[in-house]
Amino acid sequence: MTTPTRSTAIPSVRYRDAHAAIDWLIRAFGFQKNAVYTNADNTVAHAQLTLGEGGMVMLGSVDGASEYGKLMVQPDEIGLRETTGIYLLVPDADATYSAAKNAGAEMVLDIRDMDYGGRSFTCRDLEGHLWSIGTYDPWHHEA
Known part of the structure; x- marks a missing residue:
């Protein structure tokens, strides 16, 4: 049995309604x-x-009171802009x-073939976070 490759970089996102x-x-x-762990x-x-x-993404509920939560904002609080992408x-x-x-995703960059290979699109989720989805595999490309 082979062990699947595991990502060493895992994005984390906060949602007002994480469920x-x-x-x-x-x-x-x-x-x-x-896994899903809930608070009281x-x-x-x-x-x-x-x-x-x-692939994995971690997420949790918005928490403006915790030390880490105070460092985070939601897209609608900063004009639907992001400082990172997934x-x-x-x-x-x-x-x-x-x-x-x-x-119900809002398509912000429609599906298309990319110049560097693969097919891709970018959309917003139900709380405005940006997600890019595509077939381009950066682990198996020719330079």
Whole structure:
């Protein structure tokens, strides 16, 4: 049995309604629940969603009171801008595009073939975070 490759860089996102975000990310992008830990008030303290062999995103509820939470803002608090992006490598960008669109994603960069290879699109999730999704595999490209 081989051990799947695991990413050593895992993005983390905060949501006002983390439970709804988990359900949405599963519907829109095909994530699977790996772990969900809730607080006494039913907010999400920490969740892990997996995608494919080695992909993962961690998320939690917005918490403006914690030391780390005070460092974070939501996209709608800064004009729907982001200071970082999340890229998901998928086997079929067109199928994921359809699923994301059906889940209500706002398409901000429509699906297209990229000059450097692969097919890609960028959308906003239910709380405005940007996600780029495509078939370009940076681990297997020719320089």
